[in-house]
Amino acid sequence: xxxxxxxxxxxxxxxxxxxxxxxxxxxxxxxxxxxxxxxxxxxxxxxxxxxxxxxxxxxxxxxxxxxxxxxxxxxxxxxxxxxxxxxxxxxxxxxxxxxxxxxxxxxxxxxxxxxxxxxxxxxxxxxxxxxxxxxxxxxxxxxxxxxxxxxxxxxxxxxxxxxxxxxxxxxxxxxxxxxxxxxxxxxxxxxxxxxxxxxxxxxxxxxxxxxxxxxxxxxxxxxxxxxxxxxxxxxxxxxxxxxxxxxxxxxxxxxxxxxxxxxxxxxxxxxxxxxxxxxxxxxxxxxxxxxxxxxxxxxxxxxxxxxxxxxxxxxxxxxxxxxxxxxxxxxxxxxxxxxxxxxxxxxxxxxxxxxx
Amino acid sequence: xxxxxxxxxxxxxxxxxxxxxxxxxxxxxxxxxxxxxxxxxxxxxxxxxxxxxxxxxxxxxxxxxxxxxxxxxxxxxxxxxxxxxxxxxxxxxxxxxxxxxxxxxxxxxxxxxxxxxxxxxxxxxxxxxxxxxxxxxxxxxxxxxxxxxxxxxxxxxxxxxxxxxxxxxxxxxxxxxxxxxxxxxxxxxxxxxxxxxxxxxxxxxxxxxxxxxxxxxxxxxxxxxxxxxxxxxxxxxxxxxxxxxxxxxxxxxxxxxxxxxxxxxxxxxxxxxxxxxxxxxxxxxxxxxxxxxxxxxxxxxxxxxxxxxxxxxxxxxxxxxxxxxxxxxxxxxxxxxxxxxxxxxxxxxxxxxxxx
Numbered sequence: 209x210x211x212x213x214x215x216x217x218x219x220x221x222x223x224x225x226x227x228x229x230x231x232x233x234x235x236x237x238x239x240x241x242x243x244x245x246x247x248x249x250x251x252x253x254x255x256x257x258x259x260x261x262x263x264x265x266x267x268x269x270x271x272x273x274x275x276x277x278x279x280x281x282x283x284x285x286x287x288x289x290x291x292x293x294x295x296x297x298x299x300x301x302x303x304x305x306x307x308x309x310x311x312x313x314x315x316x317x318x319x320x321x322x323x324x325x326x327x328x329x330x331x332x333x334x335x336x337x338x339x340x341x342x343x344x345x346x347x348x349x350x351x352x353x354x355x356x357x358x359x360x361x362x363x364x365x366x367x368x369x370x371x372x373x374x375x376x377x378x379x380x381x382x383x384x385x386x387x388x389x390x391x392x393x394x395x396x397x398x399x400x401x402x403x404x405x406x407x408x409x410x411x412x413x414x415x416x417x418x419x420x421x422x423x424x425x426x427x428x429x430x431x432x433x434x435x436x437x438x439x440x441x442x443x444x445x446x447x448x449x450x451x452x453x454x455x456x457x458x459x460x461x462x463x464x465x466x467x468x469x470x471x472x473x474x475x476x477x478x479x480x481x482x483x484x485x486x487x488x489x490x491x492x493x494x495x496x497x498x499x500x501x502x503x504x505x506x507x508x509x510x511x512x513x514x515x516x517x518x519x520x521x522x523x524x525x526x527x528x529x530x531x532x533x534x535x536x537x538x539x540x541x542x543x544x545x546x547x548x549x550x551x552x553x554x555x556x557x558x559x560x561x562x563x564x
Numbered sequence: 565x566x567x568x569x570x571x572x573x574x575x576x577x578x579x580x581x582x583x584x585x586x587x588x589x590x591x592x593x594x595x596x597x598x599x600x601x602x603x604x605x606x607x608x609x610x611x612x613x614x615x616x617x618x619x620x621x622x623x624x625x626x627x628x629x630x631x632x633x634x635x636x637x638x639x640x641x642x643x644x645x646x647x648x649x650x651x652x653x654x655x656x657x658x659x660x661x662x663x664x665x666x667x668x669x670x671x672x673x674x675x676x677x678x679x680x681x682x683x684x685x686x687x688x689x690x691x692x693x694x695x696x697x698x699x700x701x702x703x704x705x706x707x708x709x710x711x712x713x714x715x716x717x718x719x720x721x722x723x724x725x726x727x728x729x730x731x732x733x734x735x736x737x738x739x740x741x742x743x744x745x746x747x748x749x750x751x752x753x754x755x756x757x758x759x760x761x762x763x764x765x766x767x768x769x770x771x772x773x774x775x776x777x778x779x780x781x782x783x784x785x786x787x788x789x790x791x792x793x794x795x796x797x798x799x800x801x802x803x804x805x806x807x808x809x810x811x812x813x814x815x816x817x818x819x820x821x822x823x824x825x826x827x828x829x830x831x832x833x834x835x836x837x838x839x840x841x842x843x844x845x846x847x848x849x850x851x852x853x854x855x856x857x858x859x860x861x862x863x864x865x866x867x868x869x870x871x872x873x874x875x876x877x878x879x880x881x882x883x884x885x886x887x888x889x890x891x892x893x894x895x896x897x898x899x900x901x902x903x904x905x906x907x908x909x910x911x912x913x914x915x916x917x918x919x920x
Contacts, residue, residue, distance in 0.1 A: 239899030
């Protein structure tokens with residue numbers, strides 16, 4: 209039986225962006241303090257956290273000081289340097305665990321791991337040079353997508369191949385980074401499941417959301433997803449299998465391609481996920497509190513949906529629409545307090561509540 | 565036309581308790597920073613605010629520094645010293661305004677003001693000494709309640725008179741503080757309305773909640789209140805009249821006694837109110853965000869109720885029930901991060917969602 213973390217304890221969060229910000233707020237609801245580890249100054253999470261330790265991930269002394277000032281550690285992004293984890297995990301528990309990070313930090317590892325678990329992913333092949341690229345194109349065919357194995361997000365580090373002639377340019381676009389060639393999936397929709405697992409092994413999932421991307425970045429998530437009932441169940445069961453196989457603690461995002469025949473896993477993220485922001489206005493307990501509950505060894509909350517929601521990201525100059533959205537009675541705004549609205553930068557999101 | 569405060573601006577909040585804490589979180593949702601002015605250290609609001617200026621309300625230099633570091637000022641409690649307001653209002657706008665504070669800081673002023681507005685309050689009489697006490701008892705009769713004119717909250721500064729013989733003891737209990745004798749209202753229920761008014765004069769109200777007190781402290785608020793439809797409308801209209809008469813900006817709490825014949829106003833509070841905490845899990849926009857929107861010159865949000873809720877305060881060793889409440893799928897916890905659970909101290913609240 210897990211001993212739950214007492215209210216008043218401090219939760220350490222690696223990363224000070226909007227996910228860390230909303231995790232901090234959720235932690236405060238349960239009476240926890242938070243300490244943010246983040247190299248950048250005036251970061252979104254620092255505005256709502258007790259402490260902000262501003263240091264690089266290579267600063268071993270700062271990492272030690274951070275770990276010693278908190279009771280448990282979690283994170284808002286999966287690309288935490290291994291060297292930092294080595295230091296932190298000797299001092300405090302880290303949730304989700306190393307295995308979840310190992311699997312999800314690398315597309316090749318992730319796809320291999322998911323395949324070994326018996327789950328379906330798009331056809332894929334390892335690409336390190338012109339020779340493996342040629343073999344991959346022959347094996348996977350075109351259209352296909354070349355993606356860096358590591359550090360890709362929001363469509364960055366990706367190159368599309370319409371025909372085999374695009375291979376050389378796509379490989380050049382990787383700048384020498386190890387990559388994976390993914391077969392094109394002719395999907396009818398993209399969905400995601402935000403699932404959670406507690407320290408006692410309790411598993412729960414929010415209703416699947418239907419995602420629409422624009423220029424590689426999530427644009428909207430609509431809940432409920434238009435999806436056959438069988439697929440809804442399948443998606444949740446697959447997320448549950450992944451959680452159990454990883455002995456996972458916390459919230460996990462799983463993205464799927466929907467085809468007329470089946471669900472194909474696109475990728476997993478060992479953290480709260482942009483496509484789960486709708487839960488803030490659709491459920492009594494949102495994904496952020498669910499994650500904090502799991503990390504703190506608390507029982508999971510009830511993520512039953514009370515409202516239908518369309519979440520829309522506010523990116524760059526979408527911020528110009530804030531006055532209009534603020535006046536819309538169906539809209540709940542969530543802004544991240546970022547100083548400057550750059551193109552492609554996620555500045556906030558709006559949850560539009562669909563009244564019955 | 566009001567110019568709305570730009571996201572990224574800083575809202576100054578006087579008072580660092582749980583109301584300031586939840587106001588800070590709401591401000592963060594709209595991209596605002598917050599600065600808390602509070603004499604106490606490690607206060608609940610400081611855990612989720614950008615800045616905490618720890619100083620006394622008599623510290624003129626600190627008050628000036630606070631005002632100059634923020635764009636607009638609001639507060640979580642009505643007993644702000646006049647001398648502090650004199651300094652602050654010269655430097656930055658304060659919402660709600662001085663008139664709202666003047667009226668609500670003093671029970672005698674408040675009851676007189678409400679009566680002059682044509683609203684019904686319990687019979688009352690000014691009490692300053694044995695002579696005025698005798699006259700008041702003769703005029704109001706017993707049972708009745710003697711209350712200090714200022715600084716009363718959660719049943720503090722009150723003495724009940726069952727018969728005229730209790731007058732001397734009740735007067736002694738006031739310790740020389742000016743008081744008001746209030747006639748006893750034979751009520752069937754207590755309700756409150758949480759209403760808001762924007763800088764443009766837009767007025768809105770959340771559904772009335774039904775309150776039950778225990779030992780003079782709010783115990784539960786249930787929404788919807790069991791109340792004839794006519795009274796629901798009356799309560800909201802009265803709250804609106806008060807807001808307009810005060811040229812009020814922000815959220816106002818109005819408590820009513822319900823009798824079979826009519827609604828009688830018990831008191832008003834020029835701030836977010838404990839009996840409005842249910843809105844956090846009952847509405848897309850809660851009372852805290854509504855207040856921040858008003859103070860920031862934004863349009864008000866939609867406070868339509870999506871769920872029925874019973875809010876229960878967690879006081880003192882009610883904190884022992886947290887593990888059980890955390891495991892209850894119908895409960896959303898809101899804890900204040902207070903270090904020590906003393907008897908009578910509000911440590912948190914739980915919103916129990918009533919499923920249809």
